[in-house]
Amino acid sequence: MAVQNPFFGKREPEPFQRHTPPANGLNTLASGSAPAVGALAGGLTGQKPQASSVGDSSGSKLTVGPNIKLKGVEITDCDTLVVEGTVEATMDSRVIHISENGAFKGSAEIDIAEIHGEFNGTLTVRQKLVIYSTGKVNGKIRYGKLVVEEGGQLAGEIEAGIGAGARASAAPAVVRAEPAAMAA
Known part of the structure; x- marks a missing residue:
């Protein structure tokens, strides 16, 4: 199957494939519970999410x-x-x-x-x-x-x-x- 670069032109549709979670501790995806976005991003990039200072944890x-x-x-x-x-x-x-x-x-x-x-x-x-x-x-x-x-x-x-x-x-x-x- 030929897949084009997503930045230039259309991508060919790919058949649905069941996702197998990586072995780095993100098994919550398979169990149906969604992890926090920071934990997901940190797990995929190999970096731990950084904790924000007090007062910065919520809001804009x-x-x-x-x-x-x-x-x-x-x-x-x-x-x-x-x-x-x-x-x-x-x-x-x-x-x-x-x-x-x-x-x-x-x-x-x-x-x-x-x-x-x-x-x-x-x-x-x-x-x-x-x-x-x-x-x-x-x-x-x-x-x-x-x-x-x-x-x-x-x-x-x-x-x-x-x-x-x-x-x-x-x-x-x-x-x-x-x-x-x-x-x-």
Whole structure:
């Protein structure tokens, strides 16, 4: 039977053949239960599937890689944004992770923010804002909880207490700070 290259032209139909599972541990195909896609791909390529970090296991994820610039967009329906390059945008998401070489400029409403790089603009963090030692956050910042590692920088108009408990309370405290004033 002659079979043509699938990229050029039509393939000739092949008669149905019963599939015998490979001997590398993917016997779940023969038993009728379907394995996870990652396990199937890992078994066929000989590589183990990589475990994702906590918080990245479900939902949609957008990664802006190193040396990539994303400008003038509105990011919606994204559960996790990972910034390794440069992003100028507005967004509403669950998690943002800005890597050490990453930069975000614009407006963001986030549940959890982890900043290793730079953020400039308006940042509203509903739950927890974590600024690591290499992180720099500047602009109008509102947060529920704040963690700043030694060396991390926070500057601008800062408003604390916007979490679930703060909604029932009176007006939250507003602090205006400069980077030199924020000593860890």
